[in-house]
Amino acid sequence: MRWLRPAPVLSIAGLLALWVVAALLTDDAQILPQPWSLIAPFAQEFASGELLRNLGATLVRVVWAFALAMGVGFALGLAMGRSERLNDWLDPWLVIFLNLPALVLIVLCYLWIGLNETAAIIAVTLNKIPNVTTVIREGARALDPELEAMARVHRMSWRARLRHVTLPQLAPYITGAARGGVAVIWKIVLVVEFLGRSSGIGFKIHLYFQLFDVRMVLVYALSFVIVMLLVEWALLQPWERRVRRWRTA
Amino acid sequence: MENGVISIDIREKRFGDTPVLGRIRFDIGEGEAVALVGPSGVGKSTLLRIVAGIDTRFEGNVQRPEALAFVFQEPTLLPWRHALDNILLPNPGLSHDAALAGLERVGLAGKADVFPGQLSLGQQRRLALARAFAGRPAFLIMDEPFVSLDGETAEQMLALTEALIAERRPATLFVTHDRAEADRLGDRILELKGQPAELQG
Numbered sequence: 001m002r003w004l005r006p007a008p009v010l011s012i013a014g015l016l017a018l019w020v021v022a023a024l025l026t027d028d029a030q031i032l033p034q035p036w037s038l039i040a041p042f043a044q045e046f047a048s049g050e051l052l053r054n055l056g057a058t059l060v061r062v063v064w065a066f067a068l069a070m071g072v073g074f075a076l077g078l079a080m081g082r083s084e085r086l087n088d089w090l091d092p093w094l095v096i097f098l099n100l101p102a103l104v105l106i107v108l109c110y111l112w113i114g115l116n117e118t119a120a121i122i123a124v125t126l127n128k129i130p131n132v133t134t135v136i137r138e139g140a141r142a143l144d145p146e147l148e149a150m151a152r153v154h155r156m157s158w159r160a161r162l163r164h165v166t167l168p169q170l171a172p173y174i175t176g177a178a179r180g181g182v183a184v185i186w187k188i189v190l191v192v193e194f195l196g197r198s199s200g201i202g203f204k205i206h207l208y209f210q211l212f213d214v215r216m217v218l219v220y221a222l223s224f225v226i227v228m229l230l231v232e233w234a235l236l237q238p239w240e241r242r243v244r245r246w247r248t249a
Numbered sequence: 250m251e252n253g254v255i256s257i258d259i260r261e262k263r264f265g266d267t268p269v270l271g272r273i274r275f276d277i278g279e280g281e282a283v284a285l286v287g288p289s290g291v292g293k294s295t296l297l298r299i300v301a302g303i304d305t306r307f308e309g310n311v312q313r314p315e316a317l318a319f320v321f322q323e324p325t326l327l328p329w330r331h332a333l334d335n336i337l338l339p340n341p342g343l344s345h346d347a348a349l350a351g352l353e354r355v356g357l358a359g360k361a362d363v364f365p366g367q368l369s370l371g372q373q374r375r376l377a378l379a380r381a382f383a384g385r386p387a388f389l390i391m392d393e394p395f396v397s398l399d400g401e402t403a404e405q406m407l408a409l410t411e412a413l414i415a416e417r418r419p420a421t422l423f424v425t426h427d428r429a430e431a432d433r434l435g436d437r438i439l440e441l442k443g444q445p446a447e448l449q450g
Binding site: 146147154160246247 | 315328334364
């Protein structure tokens, strides 16, 4: 078990200790409550089903936006990496979208599409596509032309080429994009929820922000951090080890 | 005019403004092995790539059979797929047993479940050779397949290639810088020279 090695455990314990000391020094539960004082409100939110309902709502948005951004970003990045001409045409768009603040896209999507789920997911997706595209484009530019020639001489079908020649070469770039993708997407999802949804972690944080309830803000934020850590350890890292098997064999 | 299965007629090939290949015309008969020699950098590999259809940006015409195999200078294997899959995937019509037999033929029996990175360079090249012959090519193209091997391994590879060509009798076009190699494998030797390069003699 990777995450039971001493270094990560000690490092998280250190972070907790820092929190305890900071809370002692502040000596004001309104500003920074002790970690253990979160347990009771956590249990209460968990028991009422409120925590799981909102976690679920956020998670569904994250999954949708992630799948869409990875799919579109992958296709665009591959096409732009392979075709210099297409790249010349699309690169300025990419630069514009890369530098457009997330907030602007979110507000515009809500204004144009309405305060609904579609707008929320599109806003997050549009925010993430340019990053995925940039990373995958790098990978597509580094594809081995000799393997391409080999596939061509053997007249391999495009499906076989994609699966056995192209995708394995892009795997490190895909994991890179996915890793960065999940982290960025859930942060943007929270902003989207904060601004215009009536469910999800972001909505709850907005609610408790207005009530100045630091404890509940922390309960909701940390719950989702834990979910994302589980995603990293239970899904991303095992998948990465699987596709890297041939390197270590 | 010879009625060869393979007919090459190149008018010109240029990289940017530099002409690399000039007028090049030759045919390869059924089962004939042709060696291509010439100084390094003259355009031998470029010519092979045009003949194989990998490079299509040239002026002229190439007729070649569908069943084609290319042995590259490097083994050019899929490092993320097992040795057996390296034979099966590029040759979709091939049966599992035929692929295993192909591995055995080049002395790699028992290496089916090994990744190419776990093989020595000599073994990787033999795997590439097995992949090329597995497709039962009517036309085999080889680009210095024995380069960067030590003397003994190169000799083994050469003998193996000779035997495989004798068994299957594909039309063969190969590049080499070694005259002895050209004489041994080739029925006919073509020499590429000049700038832009043309065939001599």
